[in-house]
Amino acid sequence: MGLESALGDGYMTSKVDSLVNWARSNAAWPMPMGLACCAIEMMAFAGPKYDASRFGSEVMRFSPRQSDVMIVAGWVNYKMAHAIRRIWDQMPDPKWCIAMGACASTGGMHRCYGVVQGCDNFLPVDAYVSGCPPRPDALLHALMKIQDKIRTEHSVKLDT
Amino acid sequence: MATKKVTDRVTPTFFKEHQEKLYQALEDKHTTIEILEDKDPLSTEMILNMGPQHPATHGVLRLALQLNGEMIEKAKVDVGYLHRGVEKIAENKTYQEFMPYTDRMDYLSPYSNNVALCTAVEKIANVEVPERAHYIRMIGCELARISSHLLWLGTLVMDAGAVSFFIWTFREREKLYDIFDQMTGHRFTVSHARIGGVANDITDTAMAMIKDFANEFPQELTDWHGLLDRNRIFFDRNEGVGVLKTEEALEKGAAGPTLRGSGFAYDMRKISPYARYDEVEFEVPTRLEGDNLARYYVRMEEMHESIRIIKQCLDKLPKGPVRTDNAKQAYPSKDEVYYSMEGMIHDFMMTDTGICPPEGAEAYHAVEAPKGELGYFIQSDGTGHPWRLKIKAPSFANIQILEHILDGEMIADTVVIIGGVDPVMGECDK
Amino acid sequence: MALQLNESLQNVVDGLSESFTDELIDVYQSSGDTFVRIIADANVEICRYLKEEHHFIYLVDVFGTDRFTSQDRFEVIYNLVSLRDQQRLFVKVWLPEENPEIESVTDVWASANWYERQTYDMFGIQFTNHPDFRRIYMPEDFEYFPMRKEFPLLGIPGSIPLPSSTPDTK
DSSP states (O other): OHHHHHHOTTHHHHHHHHHHHHHHHTTOOEEEEEOSHHHHHHHHHHSSSSOSGGGTOOOOOOSGGGOSEEEEESOOBHHHHHHHHHHHHHSOSSOEEEEEHHHHHHOTTOOSTTBOSOGGGTSOOSEEEOSSSOOHHHHHHHHHHHHHHHHTOOOSOOOO | OOOOOHHHHOOOSSSHHHHHHHHHHHHHTTOOOOOSSSSOTTSSEEEEEEOSOOSSSSSSOEEEEEEETTEEEEEEEEOOTTOOOHHHHHTTSOTTTTHHHHHTTSTTSHHHHHHHHHHHHHHHHTOOOOHHHHHHHHHHHHHHHHHHHHHHHHHHHHHHTOTHHHHHHHHHHHHHHHHHHHHHSSSSOOOOEETTEESSOOOHHHHHHHHHHHHHHHHHHHHHHHHHTTOHHHHHHHTTSSOOOHHHHHHHTOOTHHHHTTTOOOOHHHHSOOTTGGGSOOOOOOOSSOSHHHHHHHHHHHHHHHHHHHHHHHHHOOOSOSBOOOTTTSOOOHHHHHHOHHHHHHHHHHHHTOOOOOTTOEEEEEEEETTEEEEEEEEEOSSSSEEEEEEEOHHHHHHHHHHHHTTTOBGGGHHHHHHHHOOOHHHHOO | OOOOOOHHHHHHHHHHHHHTTTTEEEEEEETTEEEEEEOGGGHHHHHHHHHHHHOOOEEEEEEEEEOOOSSSOEEEEEEEEETTTTEEEEEEEEEOSSSOEEEOOTTTOTTHHHHHHHHHHHHOOEEETOTTOSOSSSOTTOOSOTTSTTSOTTOOTTSSOOOOSSOOOO
């Protein structure tokens, strides 16, 4: 476009990019995969004291088609892993994943036959939160890191 | 070739012409409809899978419901989506090392689980616990009971439709988390109870916080009673729903408030009292109707009774040590560990080998967790690791009766029934 | 070892030794709990007798143990509570390693259903005449019994499949 070459290479797309990314990062609706004790801390993270909706995660959308961030909270069983993978596949792009707690990150204290040693064995995880269970502030920190990650994405693709 | 039409074999009972035209249109589209029985396929049975991930089920519970229209003909429950093998882990850990695993079982009231393990080990190994520790454990257990029932109330009313209740109960839970934080160092999976006592003493700040909470909480409960007890919508959603008849309750194996809501005053704190429950006065609320509303009343009254117990414990709290002194049975205090050689050696031996109950001993001890009778059966082989640790989880029994009470209910009531029975999957799928 | 039983449990033990002299193998106490060991074939009869005569109407738990001995490797323990007398009793049965079979007590107490499924899932003990006999925790295609002592804690790699880490293209 003539405008493109007048303003410099990629000026328009990077401005649109930053607008889109700003909008996306401040409206990251989580899909809570609340499995175990970390789910209780995730409820507290959505609760009144550590409010997640002021970060844009206003609604916990339990439908995968309407959410952006999947928070895997709790240890993942082999039986449950297939259900989680199916839900992950149903989420539309762009999507991110937070592995909340020690059990979702690496299997945690459960080093035994039933627990998958980390949900990154079958999911692409973007942020790991340590703690057993992590405080809601730690989960908010992970959400902020995901927001930073969203802001540096290239959303609008160049044709040329 | 004369094709058999659906409408030859089946007569729709509902909007007859409309259904017939629909079948006609389907068949004109070159589809064949398979009919296994001579029933109208569009208005009868369907198997619905309420899958392991669902916003309303408490944890990962999978239900396969055979529906006849809106009514559930048969319900089957599929558990095991949170199974870890905790009992197998227990065979490789010392009794004290197993304490954090107990926290994560009934993760809504972790203190009760800790006390359950401690009392079971103390029974098998004959450990004496000082008085002060008993009272601190009682305070912790009752606070955990209130915390668990608060979450139950918030999610039940949220499932019934009122979302703001969830926020109010979580505000109260945050106050409880602050108390636990001050008392034990962690918000909820505390691992505070130690074999032979508790980990550390209650500080004065924690006592003041507990006193404030005990004074202010009954007013909140009264407010909520005022909101829900006469609420038309709450009543209609809960009365007569999920009835567990008195004759069946014990036979099918219910536990906890589900059993007490059907008429049996079975509370482990009264039947075989542990930790000085025989020295405080409290009542066991029971109801006869067996429906969801009965379970609601039972749990609300249990919260009142818990506050009563906490106030009595705070008055009666004696002075003294919080852990037994015996080096083979309990950890020494941190002062001794840091400043004396014997203390350090004892600490090392307790961590390495742990407490060793006599060989061939078996013991069972149950506590009244908020969900019901939580029991630990320990078989010892003389070493510091248990040979067999079996956990009797009340939610396992309660989910079993879910299969019975869901038959004949409407599908829209499923969520409220599960909320009323209040299972915790971490405990059910050990 | 002299047993110190209170009155109601003494009644139970006396009743059992009269009515089931051949089937009762041992009565002992450990840490204050009373255990009764019986032979495997008589478990339904004895459970029915305990329920009807001595009011043990509440079945709290049924579980298994792996004793890891060459004779009578497995044991199944029933945890019974009598509400009228407020007593608890444990009934034990020893089962051999090859083909451990025992009859289900779901006719006596309906709550035994899931407990027996759990015991089968974890130990491989077959319960005959069970109304719904399948595994409960592990998926049906799992080939091993996790709580047996020879099953490793970390599991057997490949015994249970993981989902793929790439999305299935449709």
